[in-house]
Amino acid sequence: MGKSFFTVLASVLLSGLTAFGIVKAATPDKTATVVYNEQGEAVKTVNLSLSDYPDFTYAAEHAVEAVVYVKVTVKYQQQYQMIDPFFRFFFGDEGQPQTREQERQGSGSGVIIRPDGYIVTNNHVVQNATKIEVTLNNNKTYEATVIGTDPATDVALIKIDAAGLPTLNFADSDKLRLGEWVLAIGSPLGEELRSTITAGIVSAKGRSMPNYNGEFKIESFIQTDAAVNPGNSGGALVNKAGELVGINTAIISTTGSYAGYSFAVPSNIVSKIVGDLIDFGSVKRAKLGVTMSPLTDKMAKDQGLSTLDGVYINDVTKGSSADKAGVKKGDILIMVDSTNVKTPSDLQVVVNNFHPGDSAVLTVIRDGKSLQLPVQFQGTVESTGTVAEDGSIAFYGARIGLTDKGVEILSAGSGKLAQAGGEDGFVIKYVNDKKVSKPQDVIDIAKKAPRSIVIEGVTSTGRQGYFAFGKDE
Secondary structure (H helix, E strand, O other): OOOOHHHHHHHHHHHOOEEOOEEEEEOOOOOEEEEEOOOOOEEEEEEOOHHHOOOOHHHHHHHHHHEEEEEEEEEEEEEEEEOOHHHHHHHOOOOEEEEEEEEEEEEEEEEEOOOOOEEEEEHHHHOOOOEEEEEOOOOOEEEEEEEEEEOOOOEEEEEEOOOOOOOOOEOOHHHOOOOOEEEEEEOOOOHHHOOEEEEEEEEEEEEOOOOOOOOOOOOOEEEEOOOOOOOOOOOEEEOOOOOEEEEEEEEOOOOOOOOOOEEEEEHHHHHHHHHHHHHHOOOOOEEOOEEEEEOOHHHHHHOOOOOOOOEEEEEEOOOOHHHHHOOOOOOEEEEEOOEEOOOHHHHHHHHHOOOOOOEEEEEEEEOOEEEEEEEEOEEOOOOOOOEOOOOOEEEOOEEEEEEOOEEEEEEOOOOHHHHHOOOOOOEEEEEOOEEOOOHHHHHHHHHHOOOEEEEEEEOOOOOEEEEEEEOOO
16 A cells, blocks of 8 residues: 555544545645545645635644734723822812822734744734733743834734744735635634634625724725634734735624624735835825715716726815826726726725835726826825914824814824824813913924923813823934
8 A cells, every 4th residue: 555544544634524535635845735545545736726725724723823812011090089087087078189000901913924023913902002922822922012003004013032933924815705715813802712713704805894993094804704802803814825814803793792793904905014114114105185985877877987897086185196196076096007996995905005106007087088197196194393275284193273172183193193192182282281272382392392292181072181102213
């Protein structure tokens, strides 16, 4: 017999597939699949493509080694009333508010993308963390540091001091197909369920989520029915080849636990974000400067189109990349370079792949005619102090303006201010203990600050609040 009975039996157990005496089993180097007959003789070798995987064993066993458990510690200030007995005797039960430093712990997952310790996770997993610990699948634990974050896409990049780590390769998420099998890998509900693997299919692509906030919120989530729970955040969504197709980010549920819907940031978006964080320390995001909507039957007929592929341009921001390229309200944008644009989420994904300063050609339909418009993409965040036409001023990635409430954060954006805790509707009262009455006061005080900026004011809900961040070097 060409192979021993035990060798054939081991192959059967590995693949879990036997039929008519034919066995498929992955070779040790996991680059091909060998088919044996019932006598244990190799009769066929096939390439290890997606269609050749008989089950999820290879994907699971390969990918789980690169998925980590992330434990975070967050310190925060809690107010309480300190009642002195003598004070109470003379003045009643009124006491002076005191603060006490508290700690809370949370957890999530992450994916090793480089053997020298770079790990991608979700921003909401590590946001405001004062300590981050990463535990590998082999139970080794390391302290991690944050390399950079992008709240708009909920992506963060952290790093541990290690080498020779197992990694996951990025797949082309644009090639995912509806109904394709995927695995979700992470640590749902805490450390006891580390390295849990669940399976599902791609339920939808280009999905937006209700109430997902962010200046550049993505509308191109991968929706799956793979079971994902709190703790899975930042974990891997992989295809049957064990390649990373997305980072599990959120669920929609009325109970807080999995209810059949989970969402992942596509790997193509993640790859761009982490590449920018590694190369530049921040995300360099291109901006086209249009508002848009899906095509309707009437829009398509008016332009002589036979399909509903493309996006309708509702408006063009004055001075934007689109405006300078000659895009007009009412145009139908159908292509960026050689990439077809069928929906608004398609356009968002395509534009996000460019950096400020990059050039492309937009193909639009106007009055039934096709036009090619060269465009050079601008950036999304102006330098601090830049004044817009509406009078608002750019301030560390945000825009502030004067309203009837005072100096208000009109748009928190995704820069340092937002990362420090600034949010839309926050009214700035003091900057570094100095009272402000107009946006320029904020800019002037911040410019003179030697190291850090502390902002005090009132939140959109009327509560006292503050946040702080370090100045750029």
